[in-house]
Amino acid sequence: MSLDIQVRVNKKEHHSTIEPRLLLVHYLRDVLGLTGTHIGCETSLCGACTVLLDGKAVKSCTVLAAQADGAEITTIEGLAGTYNGGKGLHPLQEGFWEKHGLQCGFCTPGMILTASQLLTDNPTPTEPEIRRAISGNLCRCTGYQHIVDSIQYAAKKMKGKTERGKGKGK
Amino acid sequence: MATATKYIGKAMKRKEDPRLIQGLARYVDDIRLPEMHYAAFVRSPHAHATIRSVDTSKAAAAPGVVAVLTGEDVRGVIGPIPCAAQIPDMKPAIRPVLALDRVRVVGEPVAVVVATERYAARDAAELVEVDYEPLPAVVDPERALAKGAPLLYQEFGTNRAYHWELEGGDVKKAFRQADRVVKQRIVNHRTLPMPMEPRGVLADFNPGGGRLTVWSSTQIPHLLRTQIAAMLSFHESSVHVITPEVGGGFGSKLNVYAEEALVAHLSIKLGKPVKWMESRRENFQATIHGRDEIAYLEMALKRDGTALGLRCRVVADLGAYYQLLTPLIPTMTGLMICGCYKIPAVHVEIDGVLTNKMPTDAVRGAGRPEATYFIERMMNLAAAELKKDPIEIRRKNFPMPTEFPYATPTGVIYDSANYQRSLDLVLKNSGYSKLRKDQATLRKQGRYLGIGLSTYVEICAMGPSSAMPAGGWESATVRVEPTGRVTILTGASPHGQGQETSFAQLGAEILGMELDDVQVVHGDTAAVPYGIGTFGSRGTAVGGTAVYKSLLKLREKLAAIAGHILGEEPGKLEFEGKVIRSRASKKSLPLAEAIGAAYVAKTLPPGMEPGLDATTFFEPSNFTYPFGAHVCVVEVDPSTGDVKLLRYVAVDDCGNVINPLLVDGQVHGGIVHSIGQALLEEVVYDEQGQLLTGELTDYAIPRAADLSRMETDRTVTPTDVNPMGVKGVGEAGTIGATPALANAVVDALEPFGVKHLDIPFKRERVWQAIHKARRAR
Numbered sequence: 001m002s003l004d005i006q007v008r009v010n011k012k013e014h015h016s017t018i019e020p021r022l023l024l025v026h027y028l029r030d031v032l033g034l035t036g037t038h039i040g041c042e043t044s045l046c047g048a049c050t051v052l053l054d055g056k057a058v059k060s061c062t063v064l065a066a067q068a069d070g071a072e073i074t075t076i077e078g079l080a081g082t083y084n085g086g087k088g089l090h091p092l093q094e095g096f097w098e099k100h101g102l103q104c105g106f107c108t109p110g111m112i113l114t115a116s117q118l119l120t121d122n123p124t125p126t127e128p129e130i131r132r133a134i135s136g137n138l139c140r141c142t143g144y145q146h147i148v149d150s151i152q153y154a155a156k157k158m159k160g161k162t163e164r165g166k167g168k169g170k
Numbered sequence: 171m172a173t174a175t176k177y178i179g180k181a182m183k184r185k186e187d188p189r190l191i192q193g194l195a196r197y198v199d200d201i202r203l204p205e206m207h208y209a210a211f212v213r214s215p216h217a218h219a220t221i222r223s224v225d226t227s228k229a230a231a232a233p234g235v236v237a238v239l240t241g242e243d244v245r246g247v248i249g250p251i252p253c254a255a256q257i258p259d260m261k262p263a264i265r266p267v268l269a270l271d272r273v274r275v276v277g278e279p280v281a282v283v284v285a286t287e288r289y290a291a292r293d294a295a296e297l298v299e300v301d302y303e304p305l306p307a308v309v310d311p312e313r314a315l316a317k318g319a320p321l322l323y324q325e326f327g328t329n330r331a332y333h334w335e336l337e338g339g340d341v342k343k344a345f346r347q348a349d350r351v352v353k354q355r356i357v358n359h360r361t362l363p364m365p366m367e368p369r370g371v372l373a374d375f376n377p378g379g380g381r382l383t384v385w386s387s388t389q390i391p392h393l394l395r396t397q398i399a400a401m402l403s404f405h406e407s408s409v410h411v412i413t414p415e416v417g418g419g420f421g422s423k424l425n426v427y428a429e430e431a432l433v434a435h436l437s438i439k440l441g442k443p444v445k446w447m448e449s450r451r452e453n454f455q456a457t458i459h460g461r462d463e464i465a466y467l468e469m470a471l472k473r474d475g476t477a478l479g480l481r482c483r484v485v486a487d488l489g490a491y492y493q494l495l496t497p498l499i500p501t502m503t504g505l506m507i508c509g510c511y512k513i514p515a516v517h518v519e520i521d522g523v524l525t526n527k528m529p530t531d532a533v534r535g536a537g538r539p540e541a542t543y544f545i546e547r548m549m550n551l552a553a554a555e556l557k558k559d560p561i562e563i564r565r566k567n568f569p570m571p572t573e574f575p576y577a578t579p580t581g582v583i584y585d586s587a588n589y590q591r592s593l594d595l596v597l598k599n600s601g602y603s604k605l606r607k608d609q610a611t612l613r614k615q616g617r618y619l620g621i622g623l624s625t626y627v628e629i630c631a632m633g634p635s636s637a638m639p640a641g642g643w644e645s646a647t648v649r650v651e652p653t654g655r656v657t658i659l660t661g662a663s664p665h666g667q668g669q670e671t672s673f674a675q676l677g678a679e680i681l682g683m684e685l686d687d688v689q690v691v692h693g694d695t696a697a698v699p700y701g702i703g704t705f706g707s708r709g710t711a712v713g714g715t716a717v718y719k720s721l722l723k724l725r726e727k728l729a730a731i732a733g734h735i736l737g738e739e740p741g742k743l744e745f746e747g748k749v750i751r752s753r754a755s756k757k758s759l760p761l762a763e764a765i766g767a768a769y770v771a772k773t774l775p776p777g778m779e780p781g782l783d784a785t786t787f788f789e790p791s792n793f794t795y796p797f798g799a800h801v802c803v804v805e806v807d808p809s810t811g812d813v814k815l816l817r818y819v820a821v822d823d824c825g826n827v828i829n830p831l832l833v834d835g836q837v838h839g840g841i842v843h844s845i846g847q848a849l850l851e852e853v854v855y856d857e858q859g860q861l862l863t864g865e866l867t868d869y870a871i872p873r874a875a876d877l878s879r880m881e882t883d884r885t886v887t888p889t890d891v892n893p894m895g896v897k898g899v900g901e902a903g904t905i906g907a908t909p910a911l912a913n914a915v916v917d918a919l920e921p922f923g924v925k926h927l928d929i930p931f932k933r934e935r936v937w938q939a940i941h942k943a944r945r946a947r
Contacts, residue, residue, distance in 0.1 A: 019289070035196070036192070036195075037193070039447075043866065045865070045867060046450070046866060096191050103835055104367070104418040105195055106197065106366040106367045109191075138871055139366065140418050141666050143841060144842065
């Protein structure tokens with residue numbers, strides 16, 4: 001049995017014929033070759049596979065590719081393209097680099113995408129809000145402190161940009 | 171090391187990050203080869219059983235399946251899982267790569283299925299029918315030693331794998347002279363390494379060339395190559411191991427696993443690339459576990475708090491078989507049992523015990539977190555018994571800074587330390603005396619603050635080969651390329667530690683270049699000379715030293731070339747900004763010209779070989795002994811048993827620092843790993859040997875919201891074990907943190923009459939301790 005789906009991933013349309021049980025994470029990795037999304041547990045507990053599905057951070061190991069039919073998906077490979085016309089890194093990527101927010105890097109793509117939803121919903125999060133927001137994403141290397149710093153860096157930079165933008169408008 | 175530096179000692183962001191933050195890095199599972207097949211393992215659901223029969227016919231007939239192998243199929247074809255540890259008279263608890271007639275642990279591989287698709291392999295694995303006859307299991311190591319316990323190996327006649335003893339000083343006399351003896355049974359329970367990336371292997375055999383390429387998520391690419399070659403009876407030069415990006419190890423990938431040899435064998439057999447990726451459930455069942463030691467401790471003390479002697483009996487749960495270093499790990503506990511105290515007489519005995527559980531092995535800290543937990547709890551118990559302050563009793567027993575190198579009665583020599591200084595600093599940074607005042611005030615309001623202190627020392631930079639099972643040196647080749655760029659080939663195998671950056675900092679500093687001019691290559695046995703790998707906080711102290719020495723050799727050669735061309739004395743030339751210059755004569759030569767001269771070879775000093783390539787195999791003279799002092803503040807809610815972490819203040823001393831940003835990252839991660847062990851993490855097997863904590867739903871690793879901000883600081887006491895004076899920091903936090911937390915929780919429970927409570931401090935355990943102590947009063 002097979003199924004036809006149409007998905008827009010990182011602003012690019014894909015038409016695929018898939019097995020109905022194919023997980024979204026395997027679709028992204030094995031069919032589209034977007035291996036930046038990682039698999040850490042296959043049970044939605046670790047968050048390494050987090051992507052944005054219609055703007056919401058979801059764990060792609062417990063979403064069927066079939067459920068993503070008609071959806072818009074952003075993975076780590078496409079995140080920079082969503083900001084500032086795709087010129088350079090996304091502020092979150094920059095923040096993780098500046099603040100040493102990663103070591104082995106395996107949790108990083110999922111962590112960054114979860115953080116991106118946080119900053120969309122709440123552009124000026126407090127530290128406890130950041131910690132709560134990323135608590136569905138596990139990291140074994142960093143102890144999270146530099147990750148918090150990285151997200152704060154990005155929040156500050158993105159806020160600065162919007163405020164400057166507002167200033168110009170006045 | 172140079173005094174005024176441009177790169178060494180500077181917080182620099184990492185060269186490895188751009189690929190990792192953009193999804194461009196390649197971990198094992200990201201590599202796809204044409205015609206790649208997938209393997210899936212059939213694992214034992216029983217902790218102990220005989221195998222009556224294995225029927226693979228249904229699986230073999232399933233769609234896409236190309237091979238199904240059982241233990242019988244590889245009997246005599248693939249060697250057993252290697253164990254590098256040798257302890258006199260230890261029983262040979264050696265495991266075949268696939269079970270033959272008996273399984274001894276849940277998750278033990280019994281068969282392997284290969285199919286053309288990932289899902290097809292997993293489907294077919296479900297179709298393998300294994301007829302088991304369950305046997306009684308034993309999971310408690312103390313029960314395993316008791317008479318009449320089920321035996322894992324009938325032929326041994328016992329579950330005791332070995333008995334190991336160590337004595338230094340006159341222990342009997344110490345206890346005879348003691349004013350007071352403090353005794354306690356202390357348990358350091360079983361935990362998981364839990365790297366975010368599970369294990370994974372991809373093997374590709376080229377039948378024409380007879381070459382086997384293995385990509386494995388490992389910490390030890392060269393040792394793995396040797397072991398795969400040995401297990402498969404292959405020429406080692408025909409095996410090429412590549413370690414791509416590795417998503418964390420924490421010791422779990424410092425090993426050689428059955429799956430690595432089997433996947434390689436399958437690729438050879440089928441002539442196709444074969445990949446296996448471990449699921450998280452498999453990772454919990456079938457990747458090594460850590461800790462699991464029960465200690466019976468007795469400390470002899472004078473009334474003034476001076477420690478006279480220590481007796482320690484450890485029951486170490488080794489699990490059902492040996493992995494690479496299984497039997498060795500508990501002996502590390504023995505070596506470090508004195509902690510940072512002058513205890514003149516020590517007797518340690520260790521019983522390594524076989525149980526129907528996953529083998530234990532090196533997990534971040536490996537034997538030293540256990541030792542530190544034991545001795546730090548004992549110091550606090552002794553302080554309580556003698557009505558002394560935990561700080562005072564520590565100061566009383568620290569060796570003075572002038573006493574280093576200091577030889578312990580366990581036979582190790584601490585290189586350098588100033589325990590007084592790190593303790594002073596952590597007390598200052600934490601505002602310790604104010605904390606005590608706050609605690610007293612809050613207690614009057616019925617709030618239970620606990621303040622815990624640990625002062626630790628660890629054994630790192632593993633290590634001199636004389637004390638290591640399979641070589642303790644490390645290699646580095648540094649090459650200045652004709653284009654003027656530098657390539658560092660290191661035998662260390664970083665997997666998150668950031669040595670692509672810190673080693674590049676060394677290169678840029680020593681040769682007067684930019685960071686981007688230096689590229690670090692690791693984890694490829696075809697590119698890098700034989701190396702040992704990354705574990706035991708050795709990457710920088712041993713691997714980095716090999717890099718450093720190779721760089722100095724090249725600098726010397728370049729200086730000789732430049733000196734010859736300029737007519738200057740080479741020893742007086744300086745390297746900076748890609749120019750070699752004499753400060754005295756102001757003569758200079760662009761670095762590129764000296765490099766070019768080495769390759770064009772027309773203007774070399776007489777007798778000098780062309781080329782710019784230097785290799786060092788660095789053999790350290792000793793381990794290093796980093797140390798530190800941690801203060802932890804918790805609040806316990808007696809009505810629920812909940813432990814809330816309020817503050818964590820750490821002072822660590824890892825000697826000289828190359829990149830402080832990376833050191834902070836290591837310390838943070840280590841502390842949180844240990845906070846996990848102290849508060850949340852525990853591997854639980856039931857009495858039948860079923861793993862109850864089989865998924866992340868049941869095994870809680872710390873999340874961001876469980877933690878507060880850590881306050882870190884450093885003292886710097888360089889070592890003379892290596893020329894850079896660096897000690898290693900990968901495990902420091904893990905070693906210092908558990909006892910600080912344990913001492914904090916017991917301190918909070920002191921008003922209830924609780925004298926000791928073992929980690930992990932889950933709510934029910936804390937609540938029960940409070941109520942048990944209340945009833946006893």
